[in-house]
Amino acid sequence: MVARFDAKLRPLMATEAVAPNSWRATRAVIPISWLAILAAPVLALVTSGTTRLLALAVWGLALVLFTASTTYLWLVVQADTEAEEREVQSYS
Amino acid sequence: MRVSLLVVLAALAAVVPSAAGGFAVADQLSAYGWLVIDTRTVHLVIAGAASFFSALVSGVGAAQLDRVFQVAITGRHPVHRPVRAPSPAFGAVLCLFSSLVLFLGTVLPDQTISGVTFTLVNVNDPSSLWPGVIGWWIPIVLLALVSAGTLIWTATKWRFVSGGMLLAFGVGLLTAFISPFIYTPTSAGPGGVIGTVGGALATLGGLLAVLRAKPK
Numbered sequence: 001m002v003a004r005f006d007a008k009l010r011p012l013m014a015t016e017a018v019a020p021n022s023w024r025a026t027r028a029v030i031p032i033s034w035l036a037i038l039a040a041p042v043l044a045l046v047t048s049g050t051t052r053l054l055a056l057a058v059w060g061l062a063l064v065l066f067t068a069s070t071t072y073l074w075l076v077v078q079a080d081t082e083a084e085e086r087e088v089q090s091y092s
Numbered sequence: 093m094r095v096s097l098l099v100v101l102a103a104l105a106a107v108v109p110s111a112a113g114g115f116a117v118a119d120q121l122s123a124y125g126w127l128v129i130d131t132r133t134v135h136l137v138i139a140g141a142a143s144f145f146s147a148l149v150s151g152v153g154a155a156q157l158d159r160v161f162q163v164a165i166t167g168r169h170p171v172h173r174p175v176r177a178p179s180p181a182f183g184a185v186l187c188l189f190s191s192l193v194l195f196l197g198t199v200l201p202d203q204t205i206s207g208v209t210f211t212l213v214n215v216n217d218p219s220s221l222w223p224g225v226i227g228w229w230i231p232i233v234l235l236a237l238v239s240a241g242t243l244i245w246t247a248t249k250w251r252f253v254s255g256g257m258l259l260a261f262g263v264g265l266l267t268a269f270i271s272p273f274i275y276t277p278t279s280a281g282p283g284g285v286i287g288t289v290g291g292a293l294a295t296l297g298g299l300l301a302v303l304r305a306k307p308k
Binding site: 024030034037038039040041044045052053055059063066067070071073074077087 | 146
């Protein structure tokens, strides 16, 4: 499924002039940050001191990264949708 | 916004871990002495807020991913299918629900229902007015009223896309039910969380309704 996702979405990213490295980074950040959203707060509760602070920092960072990366992907698809709609309107 | 199983599961999955994180944040702030009002209620409110916010981030992110997946897998862009606009009575019912949970959570003194004591504000004890009433109850009531008003106004002008509201409703309701059981109910226990979640639920529903509405 990941390969299919990659194969379908990579050309779309190319049309939006997204650098391949950005695409790869986005694709990796989403699952990692989401897992961190689930694991880091629990770790923060069961630890103390520096480890707890580190876990809380990771949690905050994961929330920001997950939001940013999913929004970034969504905006790219949104832009493509609008471009497609403009193209259809220009024909009619 | 189309709500799929992916979105609901992603939002629900974040509720409990984030509540744990909220307690950790509250403990840490307490250890530093940064909590001006350091009570169990405040800890509960922080945990509830963290849980709600994290579920929102997770759910909205999953909704965005869902749309991207649709394009990637099917090769077609998803089509917005606006649903029939709810009547203004929907906003009123939402407001009534918020008011009811606020009432149960904050006004009833020392009432125990199904083993859970609803005693956040003792009306006979003026010292409990802060932070119970002034601190967060009034702002939450105001938010709920603004939210309901927004819903009613929106319903007269716009067509709702109901997915966002359903998500807010589901996550909020689950949080309200789970929160009392993840922390020992005390005299300043679950009522605050239920009241907070009820108000936040209505507010979020109203905001999402406006953000995702389409012209009639």
